[in-house]
Amino acid sequence: xKKSNRExxxxxxxxxxxxxPQQFPPVAVAVDLLVFTIxxxxxxLLMVRREEMPFQGMLALPGVFVGIHExxxxxxxxxxxxxxxxxxxxxxxxxxxxxxxxxxxxRIISVSYLALVPVEKLxxxxxxxxxxxxxxxxxxxxNGTIDTAFDHGAIISYARQRLKNKVEYTQIAFExxxxxxxxxxxxxVYEILLEKPLxxxxxxxxxxxxxxxxxxxxxxxxxxxxxxYILKQRKNHKNK
Amino acid sequence: xKKSNRExxxxxxxxxxxxxPQQFPPVAVAVDLLVFTIxxxxxxLLMVRREEMPFQGMLALPGVFVGIHExxxxxxxxxxxxxxxxxxxxxxxxxxxxxxxxxxxxRIISVSYLALVPVEKLxxxxxxxxxxxxxxxxxxxxNGTIDTAFDHGAIISYARQRLKNKVEYTQIAFExxxxxxxxxxxxxVYEILLEKPLxxxxxxxxxxxxxxxxxxxxxxxxxxxxxxYILKQRKNHKNK
DNA sequence: ACAATAGTGTCTGTGAGACAGTATCGA
DNA sequence: TCGATACTGTCTCACAGACACTATTGT
Numbered sequence: 001x002k003k004s005n006r007e008x009x010x011x012x013x014x015x016x017x018x019x020x021p022q023q024f025p026p027v028a029v030a031v032d033l034l035v036f037t038i039x040x041x042x043x044x045l046l047m048v049r050r051e052e053m054p055f056q057g058m059l060a061l062p063g064v065f066v067g068i069h070e071x072x073x074x075x076x077x078x079x080x081x082x083x084x085x086x087x088x089x090x091x092x093x094x095x096x097x098x099x100x101x102x103x104x105x106x107r108i109i110s111v112s113y114l115a116l117v118p119v120e121k122l123x124x125x126x127x128x129x130x131x132x133x134x135x136x137x138x139x140x141x142x143n144g145t146i147d148t149a150f151d152h153g154a155i156i157s158y159a160r161q162r163l164k165n166k167v168e169y170t171q172i173a174f175e176x177x178x179x180x181x182x183x184x185x186x187x188x189v190y191e192i193l194l195e196k197p198l199x200x201x202x203x204x205x206x207x208x209x210x211x212x213x214x215x216x217x218x219x220x221x222x223x224x225x226x227x228x229y230i231l232k233q234r235k236n237h238k239n240k
Numbered sequence: 241x242k243k244s245n246r247e248x249x250x251x252x253x254x255x256x257x258x259x260x261p262q263q264f265p266p267v268a269v270a271v272d273l274l275v276f277t278i279x280x281x282x283x284x285l286l287m288v289r290r291e292e293m294p295f296q297g298m299l300a301l302p303g304v305f306v307g308i309h310e311x312x313x314x315x316x317x318x319x320x321x322x323x324x325x326x327x328x329x330x331x332x333x334x335x336x337x338x339x340x341x342x343x344x345x346x347r348i349i350s351v352s353y354l355a356l357v358p359v360e361k362l363x364x365x366x367x368x369x370x371x372x373x374x375x376x377x378x379x380x381x382x383n384g385t386i387d388t389a390f391d392h393g394a395i396i397s398y399a400r401q402r403l404k405n406k407v408e409y410t411q412i413a414f415e416x417x418x419x420x421x422x423x424x425x426x427x428x429v430y431e432i433l434l435e436k437p438l439x440x441x442x443x444x445x446x447x448x449x450x451x452x453x454x455x456x457x458x459x460x461x462x463x464x465x466x467x468x469y470i471l472k473q474r475k476n477h478k479n480k
Numbered sequence: 481a482c483a484a485t486a487g488t489g490t491c492t493g494t495g496a497g498a499c500a501g502t503a504t505c506g507a
Numbered sequence: 508t509c510g511a512t513a514c515t516g517t518c519t520c521a522c523a524g525a526c527a528c529t530a531t532t533g534t
Contacts, residue, residue: 072338
């Protein structure tokens, strides 16, 4: 109970009180963005090609450094805007990576963010301002077909697994379709995320309570039209 | 596709290539530890009383700064060892907090870690080296009975919610009991974490496939003895 | 014998899985 | 009419919820 003196070891050292920049030099903090979408029936990720060393020519996750007067969420939102040209898309903090060898030049701690966007929203800005960003099939990264810079392969693998898990017990898959969607479309999204086929009837029974039907149908296809639905109430699936 | 020049805006700025310490000054990175245990039938948290400004006299989460040659997990393990006197307990990264007003003196980004320890393991070291650490009922923090320093109240609230969620779909509750445990004991842990009573028969049916009975029983109580069990295989519940 | 807690048997309802059937479009 | 996809009905089974019952200890 007695006050610790200067001879105390680190053991008794109180948090924040004795910050010594010599012993604990500051490090750079960045956010890495994992912007997932479903395009052409496969899960894809927004990535950029590095034009400089290290890892020149390889693909990397888009990211920005965290400004001194910027929260982590603000930095993530800025990165999504600047690197992907997107506004108001779903994102949540994923995991923070602090390995020593992440970047060969300096110690960087990076806070990764998982973002989801329906491809319809993404295609509006594709090819415009953000010239370097491109959609890469996640499968190609995971099986090693495409090499990635830094530890981004591990980050992508982690994010893919988390996404798969969260689809099971949250409504996060709805973030990958437009506000108005058909159930066959949504089912396809689930199947891609879960990597397994689902039974139509069972899927509908599960989803129906969450959605509300609207008076809008697909048209022009050589088969029965599909009704559009909207999500009843968007539940919060962060911190789950 | 052409190489960006010095006149590019932040929009085209590539990650890591143009790190400018003026624009993005380094910040201090710390880990905050949320060491939960169940003691006297309630969920408690290991906290320390601050003896200096700011927030003097208030309770805070134990934490340490991240060393320049130390990963985040290593820093967390060190904090658990130095602040709680514990080794080899379960911990996982929880969330990273980067609010601007977290600490009135400087910008600090803190990576919080959720740790679980059976109280039997904690009591061995209680009152010994780590004199400042004490067990605080989480309920008292959440309902405002006890004031906490910094944004630690919000962090604790977040961790409590996450813990409750993860109990539902992982085996994380097993981290709060010793290797050998009785089912009534484990059930009590579940009830405390979930904040609701469970039916004995149903709980046993759910748990039985995960555990293996051993030839050991409680004794000395004025009622039927309770058999001890061990967890069959500890599943990984991180990244869920 | 009795209090107290450990542990079991069983009924019920819910929801997922599986699959067969019907509905509605364009060609 | 036919191919194709949307959509529905229903059987089964696993499992959670609810509750009544039996088992084993110390006093």
